[in-house]
Amino acid sequence: MKKSMFASCVMSILFLVLSFYVPVNASAGQTLRYSASAQVFEGFDSARLDMFTQDTGIAIDLFVASSQSCVYRLLQDMTDVASSVRPLSQREKDFGLNAIPFAKDPLAVITHKSTPVDALTTEQLQSLFSGNVANWKEVGGPDLAVTLVVPGEQTGAHKNFRRQVMRHNDVQYDYMTYTSTRVLEAIESLPAGAVSFISRGAQITHPKVKVILIDGTKPGDADYPFYQMFNLVTKGEPAGTVKTFVDFITSDKGKALILERGMLPVE
Template sequence: MSPRRKGLFALLIALSLALPHAVSAQGTVNASCSSQIAEAFGRTVLDDFKQTTGLNVTLHVFSSQVSVNRLKNGFCELAASALKLSADDRKLGLVAIPICKDPMVVIACKEITVSDLSLTQVRRLFSGHITNWKEAGGPDLPVRIITPVKETAAYVNFVRQAMGASQVKFDYQAARSSSAVEAVSHIPGAISFATRSVVTKFNNVKMFTIDGLEPGSKEYPYMQTFSLVTRGQPSGVVREVLNYSLSEKARENMKRRGLTPLID
């Protein structure tokens, strides 16, 4: 186990040990959640959490940054985010606890016959320099660039990890990542990016390998980390959420959805 994983494991175990094992029979967790994370986990995880802990979750879905801002301003007790905390957020006492990771994938409708793209092609496609799929070895179809809005974690993480100095251009923007995936499934020649666990819910969408690397392989470099964010040291029902997220049952739920738990 790497020093970073050992440190994370020690942090989560410390939080778990600090949590009383007796779970309250009543209570509600007021949470703000990234739309990516909400889509990735689905309602069944919340139902399982309620059954396991006896707690209800009142879930409000926004972008990662809005979810963190709501936590800072006292509108919720817990946030789920796919963004790293800023230095200012950490100074305010916010703590991010990484729970799992999921590959960021480049997608198109299944009519696109190309299966592998180089990183250079990805950058040229999303920057508008490749305007027809035949320039990338595909069919004679115009490239239609669809992205989630710039405020989403998916957009921020994709630009930071994949685009380098290239600027993203787009024909359409969607309010949520899942809406961008939905659009790709219906628009010929469309291309976008999203977290893998959301893409797998759509039958008419394909994922590309990048430079021959399969999404989720150890060498694949484009990943998102999903974290629970608390204000200061967690207590009460928030601690119970963290304890649940450490459980074997929660980890199995993550794996079934194609997510990789950060604690095995």
């Protein structure tokens, strides 16, 4: 299995080195530094952050990166609050970090809408990403080459897929993107036959990308097998502007936006 780096990786790295800050309706009042997982940000874009600023008058100083980078920034006091799609390690908990789950997000298997494949079993999915399948006809599809696109190994999407789908076995790939949500751009630009995985909340705003059913279920079904948890991460118990942010995200208004994006709020 060829392991070449997706071309946009280079630009992504440069972009993040220069710091991927996104201004969100800055105000003259208080400012909250927020480091957002790329999947969490793509799942909601700036909509809920705009709503938060409008409701509270607190401006957001936003940084978007992988879950690991966001949690690291919190440990280093480079941000006030982070979001992550991976569980905290024991070491991170020992340093006082606190995870607050707010959304259950289906981990969707995706392909370009022109790919004539609509469903896979879990076993077929494992065969694809183990590198044992080179053509879709081997899993009941057409005579079409398989192209594996995966998020970087340090992203929450990669870690969750490796743990839940691959049972901790390595995930093979033809193209790897630096941030998890760049797989959407890759699937949109590559020929039919490319396949990847990403947050359902992130995929839902990309009409050229379709979701593949797994074991006859679609993301959001009660028996869909693969989910990841979206968490807010704080240092200790939230207080001040951080508590205001957490309260907003977990409010009825925040939950309504979660449902709108195809995810399930955590009660």
